Amino acid sequence: MSKTFFKTQLLALIILSFLIVSCNRTDDEVPNFPEGSTESVNVWVQDSMRRYYYWADQMPPKPNYHLPVKDFFKSLLLPQDRFSFIINTSDASTYPRSVRNMYGFDYAVLQLENGEIVTVIKLVLKNSPALNAGLERGMIIKKIDGQNITASNAEQLTSSIAEKTMIELTVGNWQNGSVVNEKNITVYYGYTFEQPLxxxxxxxxxxxxxxxxxxxxxxxxxxxxxxxxxxxxxxxxxxxxxxxxxxxxxxxxxxxxxxxxxxxxxxxxxxxxxxxxxxxxxxxxxxxxxxxxxxxxxxxxxxxxxxxxxxxxxxxxxxxxxxxxxxxxxxxxxxxxxxxxxxxxxxxxxxxGFVIEDKRKPKKITWQIHPVxxxxxxxxxxxxxxxxxxxxxxxxxxxxxxxxxxxxxxxxxxxxxxxxxxxxxxxxEAQSKSVKILFQSDRPFTVLSKLNFK
CATH class of the missing domain: 3.90.226.10 (2-enoyl-CoA Hydratase; Chain A, domain 1)
Structure with missing residues (x-):
């Protein structure tokens, strides 16, 4: 395949992603909805997905256009699709949230050989709110917002963190099988800068x-x-x-x-x-x-x-x-x-994948699709x-x-x-130890390999 042909093919894909297209359907299959309505946005989502989505041929033929946009998008996805997502660039609440991207750290809840449950900080990003607050890799978290962490509440506590702008942690250091030097640390939601090699x-x-x-x-x-x-x-x-x-x-x-x-x-x-x-x-x-x-x-x-x-x-x-x-x-x-x-x-x-969005000026649809x-x-x-x-x-x-x-x-x-x-x-010798990972705060399910286009 020549480079000229290759670039032409990619350019065609990009142009298609910029347009509000009607793909693989005839006009009588979908009602004409008023421009700017939720239903009209859903039609655009459906058309875009029919063009680009890896599993386009398995999408439902007659979705419910009256659903909220995010729910409509989910209704188009295959059950095994863990990675496609959609955001509204004018609504921050639609963006993926995680402990890592909000505060700059991650942790794991472990069950040790003796049955003890411990929560260990495994990652603290450079230039992050977590690092600025004094968190370090290897610290043990005893409490999140005053609650002891258990196997049964770890996921709920992690979900609750994403809804806050600050968290109170009780942390300490692991020494000879126990936690010492306990202290309380407040971490505020904030921006984490690019990570160095x-x-x-x-x-x-x-x-x-x-x-x-x-x-x-x-x-x-x-x-x-x-x-x-x-x-x-x-x-x-x-x-x-x-x-x-x-x-x-x-x-x-x-x-x-x-x-x-x-x-x-x-x-x-x-x-x-x-x-x-x-x-x-x-x-x-x-x-x-x-x-x-x-x-x-x-x-x-x-x-x-x-x-x-x-x-x-x-x-x-x-x-x-x-x-x-x-x-x-x-x-x-x-x-x-x-x-x-x-x-x-x-x-x-x-x-x-790559981002699909409305490139008209002025932009009429603020949603961004990130499909497989x-x-x-x-x-x-x-x-x-x-x-x-x-x-x-x-x-x-x-x-x-x-x-x-x-x-x-x-x-x-x-x-x-x-x-x-x-x-x-x-x-x-160390590998023979039995340490069970009960829960991890990582949620890397909304990051697709990004294709680069010129």
């Missing part, structure tokens, strides 16, 4: 290992990635550990830029990804060079290759919060190198990991408390990899 280089017996923690894949991160890999290459890094355990995903083009910096033997024309859509979307294949170039201000493939480590294998740390574009990294590197996954099974978001549009596959045609990608080395990061900082060589997931790299074995 975190890297380290470990040197043992003359062998250097690079560690890179990537929180997400925002648009235009190729420059930051290129700089980190320049540092790795200059230091003579021979092994690489990617920490994607909390990475919900983001831009596919940024994920492709990362992948271009790791394996040996790839070229600009090596296939990176295949998108498979409905009968309207068809099948689209992109090389490394093509996918990277669709991001704004991207460094081109050849420039990235100058800092490629040229490795034969890579280690990836994962959890149930590893999703979307981060899963694409794992799956789409496999045709070109050995990928050794350590941690837990990933979320299973083997799909991608494509399933994604690697260069070998491998995909369909909706049940998650399973690790070769299963490790529960909560088997050893307190949780250590990310990037600490003694942290349980990283230490498992370091043992594998330097001693060729994985220590199994």
């Amino acid at each position: 975190t890297s380290k280089i470990f040197d043992k017996n003359g062998k250097k290992t690079g560690y890179l923690y990537i929180y997400d894949f925002p648009d235009g991160m190729s420059q930051a990635l290129n700089q980190k890999f320049a540092e790795f290459k200059s230091a003579g890094v021979q092994d690489l550990v990617l920490d994607l355990r909390y990475n919900y995903g983001g831009s596919v083009s940024s994920a492709a830029a990362l992948c271009a910096l790791i394996p040996a033997g790839i070229s600009a024309n090596s296939q990176f990804i295949t998108y498979k859509g409905n009968k309207n979307g068809g099948e689209v294949k992109r090389s490394f060079s093509q996918q990277i170039a669709y991001a704004s201000n991207a460094i081109n493939f050849n420039a990235l290759q100058a800092n490629s480590l040229g490795l034969q294998k890579v280690y990836v740390l994962t959890s149930k919060s590893t999703a979307s574009a981060s899963e694409i990294v794992i799956n789409n590197l496999k045709p070109y190198m050995e990928v050794i996954q350590v941690g837990e099974v990933t979320l299973g978001k083997d799909m991608a 549009i494509y399933k994604v596959f690697n260069a070998n045609g491998e995909g369909n990991y909706n049940n998650g990608i399973f690790p070769q080395i299963s490790v529960n990061e909560f088997i050893s408390l307190p949780l250590l900082p990310l990037g600490d060589p003694d942290e349980i997931l990283l230490s498992s990899v370091m043992n594998k790299i330097y001693s060729k074995s994985v220590h199994t």
Whole structure:
């Protein structure tokens, strides 16, 4: 497929997404509703979904146009669709809410071997309200707004947090099997700034290992990635550990830029990804060079290759919060190198999409649709990991408390990899412990891999 044809095809898709279209129906199938009415918005939603939705051919033929828009949209979705969502840009209450995106932290409720229930903070974002309030990874939460956390009320408490603008936490530190230094902390709802890449280089017996923690894949991160890999290459890094355990995903083009910096033997024309859509979307294949170039201000493939480590294998740390574009990294590197996954099974978001909205000026419809549009596959045609990608080395990061900082060589997931790299074995003593994860505050179900268009 020529690049000119490829861009023409994408341009046609974009133009269609900007229009208020009547797709796959005749005018007598749907009543004429007054412009601006809820019913007219629902018709636009239906038409857009019939054009782009991956499961368009399984949508109900006669939906109820009188439903509220959000309810109408849900009525169009397949029951197994966990990821499509809709928001009203003029109504903040319709936006997805979670502990992480409102306050900048996440936690897990655990049942220890002795039956004790503890709630541990597993993630605190940089430049976040949580960090500013004094929260740290590894702290234990005893109470949320004065209530003790139990297995039965954890989900309800998490849901209630999303409806507030401040929360009161009683926290402490885990020490020798108990919580010490308890204190009360107030966390206010607020904005969390972009998360930086975190890297380290470990040197043992003359062998250097690079560690890179990537929180997400925002648009235009190729420059930051290129700089980190320049540092790795200059230091003579021979092994690489990617920490994607909390990475919900983001831009596919940024994920492709990362992948271009790791394996040996790839070229600009090596296939990176295949998108498979409905009968309207068809099948689209992109090389490394093509996918990277669709991001704004991207460094081109050849420039990235100058800092490629040229490795034969890579280690990836994962959890149930590893999703979307981060899963694409794992799956789409496999045709070109050995990928050794350590941690837990990933979320299973083997799909991608783009935003559908009204581009008329002035805008007449303020709703934005974020539907599943494509399933994604690697260069070998491998995909369909909706049940998650399973690790070769299963490790529960909560088997050893307190949780250590990310990037600490003694942290349980990283230490498992370091043992594998330097001693060729994985220590199994800690893995024999029984720690049950009862609930996690992560809700990564509203982030789709983002396609980039020019």
